Amino acid sequence: MSRNNKSEPATRKVERPERPERPERPERPERPERPERAERPERAERAERAERAERAERAERAERVERAERVERAERVERAERVERAERVERAERAKRAERAERAFPAPNGVTGVGVIVVDEQERILLGLGHDNRWELPGGKVDPGESFEQTAARELAEETALSVSPEDVRVVAVVVDGKQGLTRLSAAAVVPAPTGAVAEVTEPDKILRWVWTGLDALPAELFEPSAGVLAAWRQDLDVPAHEAHRYRMA
Incomplete structure (x- = not known):
C-alpha cells in the first residue's frame, strides 16, 4: 500500500495551564532628598578648621622640640663650662702640689x-x-x-x-x-x-x-x-x- 493510504491519527487538543497572576511589584522607596548646596561650604569650613588646628599643633610641637633643644644645648654648654672650671682648678692644684714638692725636695744643683x-x-x-x-x-x-x-x-x-x-x-x-x-x-x-x-x-x-x-x-x-x-x-x-x-x- 502506498503511504498516502495510511490513516493519520486524530489530533488531540492540548490545554495550556493558566498563567499565575503576577505579584504586584513593590513600590520603590523614595530617594532621600539631596542635601542643600548650603551644606557644602560648611564641610569645607570644618575641613579648613581641622587643617588650621593640625598646623597649629604641628607648630606647637616644633616649638616644644626647639625649646627642648635650646635647653639641652644650654645644659651641654653649662656642663662643659663646669668641666673646664674643674680642670682648671685641678691643674692649679697639681701645679701647687708640684711647687710644694719641688720646694720640699729641691733638685740638687x-x-x-x-x-x-x-x-x-x-x-x-x-x-x-x-x-x-x-x-x-x-x-x-x-x-x-x-x-x-x-x-x-x-x-x-x-x-x-x-x-x-x-x-x-x-x-x-x-x-x-x-x-x-x-x-x-x-x-x-x-x-x-x-x-x-x-x-x-x-x-x-x-x-x-x-x-x-x-x-x-x-x-x-x-x-x-x-x-x-x-x-x-x-x-x-x-x-x-x-x-x-x-x-x-x-
Missing part, C-alpha cells in the same frame, strides 16, 4: 764639700797622690745634717785613719766655683795633726799614698778644689791659679 788642711808640728800639710797623678787634700762631700767640722773629722778618719774631734776643726774660708756648669762650694778646714799618728791609705782605689809636704814645696799638679782651699787659707802660697770666689772667715 750643687755640691758641698770640705777640704781638710792637716798641719803637723813642722808646719807641713798632708797631701795624697791620686790615680790621675794629681795631689789633693783629705776631704769630701758634706752629708745631710752635717756641719763642716763634722764632715772634716769624718772624712779625715775614713781616708787616713787619723782621728780628730770636730771641736778641734777650724773653718777659715769658703770657696765657690762653677766648673762644668755645677756650683761647687768647698769649706777650708784647718786641724792640727794628732801627735804620733800615721796617715794610712784606707781607700786605695782613690789614693796611692799620703805625704807630709812643706808649704814651700807644694806640687804644681794640684786637684783644683784643693788648690782653691789652700789659696783661701794662705794667700802667700804658691799654688796653681784657680778661678773661684773666696770668702775668708774672721
